[in-house]
Amino acid sequence: MAGLNEAKLKLARNGVAIGKQRQMPDSVIVAELAAQATESTFRNLANSSVPESLSYSNDGVGHDHDSVGPHQMRVSVWGSVGIARLMDPTYQINWFYDQATKTAGAEQMSPPQLAQAVEQSAPAAYAGQLDLAKQLYAMFADIDPASMPAPQAGQPPAGCGATGSGAPLSAGGPFGQAVVEAARRWIGTPYVWGGGNQDGPTGGGFDCSGLTLYAIYQASGGQIRLPHYTQAQQDHPSAQPVPFEKREPGDLVFFTEPGATDSHHVGIYAGRNEQGQDLLLHSPQRGQNVALTPLSAWTGEHMDVRRYTPTSTTTTAEVSANDEAGQRHR
Incomplete structure (x- = not known):
């Protein structure tokens, strides 16, 4: 896991924590981690083609179409919720689990297959991050959902809380x-x-x-x-x-x-x-x-x-x- 700094580990930890809060099967949580690893290397990415995203604290600036965040959600596809939500890592992690829940046969799929079904990447590349995803899951598998703040009514789980990325920056010239x-x-x-x-x-x-x-x-x-x-x-x-x-x-x-x-x-x-x-x-x-x-x-x-x-x-x-x-x- 060389190269995973604290910011990246926080995103991985929240992937596991939110999955456990939502009572997701282990294989689905591993799929979420493999997707984050492949899409963004565990970074909450802004995008130079989406100027609004640059107004939010992030872990780097990407250039892939209009994709933002750890799961590289396309603003042109998912942007109706607003850029503030798309730049919120906890929103994107919950989005992955929402999509996994809607995917027929998700529990029978291997983690790379499920990641592909949710992300619809071309070409599929999630198997290459499977070992890392499994190691990260093992690292955080003992997280107790009861130790985390309970979600507010009508709000999705927030896992271990803010990762330090995704907050709006104050304006400057x-x-x-x-x-x-x-x-x-x-x-x-x-x-x-x-x-x-x-x-x-x-x-x-x-x-x-x-x-x-x-x-x-x-x-x-x-x-x-x-x-x-x-x-x-x-x-x-x-x-x-x-x-x-x-x-x-x-x-x-x-x-x-x-x-x-x-x-x-x-x-x-x-x-x-x-x-x-x-x-x-x-x-x-x-x-x-x-x-x-x-x-x-x-x-x-x-x-x-x-x-x-x-x-x-x-x-x-x-x-x-x-x-x-x-x-x-x-």
């Missing part, structure tokens, strides 16, 4: 949203010290300032090329200081430890989730992946907010000078 979108597609990518440039990951991943320089460069159409060093990004000529209370999605947030003079970490402010928590989109540290993390994780550190605005006055000389200064550390 077009450039800020483009910054968030550019970085969001790399959620799940490993942290690599010194990794990342204006074209994407290098050495297999990003460090914190590599991700932010990439996102700003892409969103600005190449007008703003930040150095690969947090403090130099914070001091860059294109950086506009913004009061913390005026932060908007797409702003960069720099973190400085008490008593230090240079910031040691940077991420992209991504708005608030439905619980009102501020979210940071960032590449955390060695051994972790690009992720959305509550900003409260840095309580006690000084936070500086910077906003970048595309302008043709950013010069190559300014960029080169900061690039040279930024070689000290990441």
